[in-house]
Amino acid sequence: KQEVTQIPAALSVPEGENLVLNCSFTDSAIYNLQWFRQDPGKGLTSLLLIQSSQREQTSGRLNASLDKSSGRSTLYIAASQPGDSATYLCAVLNQAGTALIFGKGTTLSVSS
Amino acid sequence: DAGVIQSPRHEVTEMGQEVTLRCKPISGHDYLFWYRQTMMRGLELLIYFNNNVPIDDSGMPEDRFSAKMPNASFSTLKIQPSEPRDSAVYFCASRRQETQYFGPGTRLLVL
Numbered sequence: 001k002q003e004v005t006q007i008p009a010a011l012s013v014p015e016g017e018n019l020v021l022n023c024s025f026t027d028s029a030i031y032n033l034q035w036f037r038q039d040p041g042k043g044l045t046s047l048l049l050i051q052s053s054q055r056e057q058t059s060g061r062l063n064a065s066l067d068k069s070s071g072r073s074t075l076y077i078a079a080s081q082p083g084d085s086a087t088y089l090c091a092v093l094n095q096a097g098t099a100l101i102f103g104k105g106t107t108l109s110v111s112s
Numbered sequence: 113d114a115g116v117i118q119s120p121r122h123e124v125t126e127m128g129q130e131v132t133l134r135c136k137p138i139s140g141h142d143y144l145f146w147y148r149q150t151m152m153r154g155l156e157l158l159i160y161f162n163n164n165v166p167i168d169d170s171g172m173p174e175d176r177f178s179a180k181m182p183n184a185s186f187s188t189l190k191i192q193p194s195e196p197r198d199s200a201v202y203f204c205a206s207r208r209q210e211t212q213y214f215g216p217g218t219r220l221l222v223l
Contacts, residue, residue, distance in 0.1 A: 042217075046211050046213075
């Protein structure tokens with residue numbers, strides 16, 4: 001059974017710092033890996049999607065990498081801002097391309 | 113498009129009562145998912161539909177939970193009877209290709 005783990009569970013940084021969020025998964029047979037953002041009391045917003053054949057994806061200050069063989073992904077946030085404060089969830093899409101399995105998330109707090 | 117719409121946004125009920133959560137997916141999306149989110153267990157997939165047909169309901173915790181999708185624009189998740197441990201945020205999501213779009217969720221509190 002696929003399990004997704006995110007470390008750390010919470011992270012506090014001062015504004016301007018670069019930071020890395022980690023995600024690991026137990027079964028490398030995945031269709032893709034996705035990073036989501038969740039603001040308090042809100043739904044999830046998709047940030048980045050990496051296909052199983054890809055190594056990384058970039059969107060603005062965000063860069064996500066994927067090492068499928070080792071079951072790891074990282075989300076790099078450059079020059080963090082207070083507006084980046086949220087919970088970031090990693091999810092893997094099973095090989096059939098049907099169900100997303102989520103980690104429990106990393107709650108990020110960026111102080112000004 | 114208005115995105116995925118869920119109602120109600122908040123629900124407070126007493127143990128033993130029936131609860132019905134509603135979802136309107138994004139038009140044209142052929143997959144619909146129901147998730148439950150708690151602090152302890154995170155975000156769990158309960159059931160998903162493809163073209164209105166339930167495909168996998170292995171995440172539904174008990175027979176007290178049931179879900180229907182009578183047409184492409186509407187789905188319900190029903191809990192009968194509800195119990196305090198059902199308290200959680202329930203999300204609906206829809207998808208056409210690979211990106212899932214989530215609704216704002218229904219925050220359920222069972223007293």
